[in-house]
Amino acid sequence: MSKYFFIFIALAICSAGSAQAQNTAVYDIVIKGGHVIDPKNNINQLMDVAIYSARPARDGNAAQAAKIALVAKNIDTALAIQVVNAKGMFVTPGLIDIHTHVFYGPSKSNYLSNGSIAVVPDGHTFKAGVTTVVDAGGAGWKSFAMFKKNIIDLSETRVLSMLNIVGQGMRGGAFEQDLEDMEAEKTAAFAIENKEYVVGFKLAHFGKADWTPVERITQAGKIANMPVMIDFGTGNQSLEELLFKYLRPGDIYTHTFIEAPKSKDPIVDFENHQLRPFVKAAQQRGIIFDVGFGSGSFNFKQAVPAIKSGFYPNTMGTDLHSESIIRAMKDQLNVMSIFLFLGMDVPSIVKAASWSSAQAIKREELGNLSVGGIADIAILSMRKGDFGFRDVAGNKKSGTQKFECEMTIKGGKIVYDLNAIASNRVKGK
Secondary structure (H helix, E strand, O other): OOHHHHHHHHHHHHHHHHHHHHOOOOEEEEEEEEEEEEHHHOEEEEEEEEEEOOEOOEOOEOOEOOEEEEEEOOOOHHHEEEEEEOOOOEEEEOEEEEEEOOOEEEEHHHOOOOEOOOOOOHHHHHHHOEEEEEEEOOOOOOOHHHHHHHHHOOOOOEEEEEEEOEOOOOOOHHHHHOHHHEOHHHHHHHHHHOOOOEEEEEEOOOOOOOOHHHHHHHHHHHHHOOOEEEOOOOOOOOHHHHHHHHOOOOOEEOOOOOOOOOOOOOOEOOOOOOEOHHHHHHHHHOOEEEOOOOOOOOOHHHHHHHHHOOOOOOEOOOOEOHHHHHOOOOOHHHHHHHHHHHOOOHHHHHHHHOHHHHHHOOOOOOOOOOOOOEOOEEEEEEEEEEEEEEOOOOOEEEEEEEEEEEEEEEOOEEEEEOOOOEOOOOOOO
């Protein structure tokens, strides 16, 4: 054989080796060295997480959605196009805020339904590790089309809706007192037609001691087989009656820790400062208790004795809007940090802000890190220092730990990276 043949073989081997080296990447992203907390799958330990990113249809192959490829110890970073260094951090499912107001619009007079007190989601979600929000009643069936066009369709955040029992939505004032606009059958039918986005129903701000709105919304919930979320009016009606007579297991009571003696029946007795016995019984029955912090609905006088008695909220809804952001609430991580200070452990807090929230809205494809599942991930650090937390009444508590979002991944894509913990992507990939 001639020497040229051997040169050709050598070049072919080198070429094949080079091609192989360029194609060793199995995963798009590997998150390395983090403390993974995945309540659905009972994971609470140091693990690595690998992700396949979304791929368009090509070469006869179908399009592929981004997904969790592997959760395991010591995933080889040589198999990744990009590596995220999560050492010393928590790796959790993308957080879910089930109580927000993101039906933003140009008018203050429209309140939280196409109004300027609501907020555009993307600027407030990803920096807090939140990948999914539920707008809590901003849109009713009459205004939902505008909400979808202006907010849902334009947002990178996954936006879902608790449809208001009021057809006009959360426009405030007389609009939310109009019993004629609370049509259970029309609301339920619309929700069923739009179940890709609608996950339940919301009642709020009704000011009379009248059970009719509660009856209407629970009727809609039964017809559509969806949960209802109740902001329990201002009529000083019996909370025990609401929880046991009207609400079903799986329905949601929000603003759990509000202290409003002149209008709202509390979970902690105003006189003896003890958790009322029926509250735990209702939770055991399956009623979901949401924080719903907001700008007027969280008081340490309610939260401290409740937590001390062993009563924890099921979900970490924030009641996000422009006023709550600039006041005591701030964002979901601040709410989570407050409950860390109050005595909840990190896994319980993560569960409330992810998996339990996914279960509450019947979207169990979210809120977990199951292999083959949706690649929504939050990477959180725990800051140490001297921090202050306030309730809506201005009462202050001091803590030494605070959650901070280092990275948010939505649908396999890095959408927020606070301190550049992701490596540069491999060239040509």
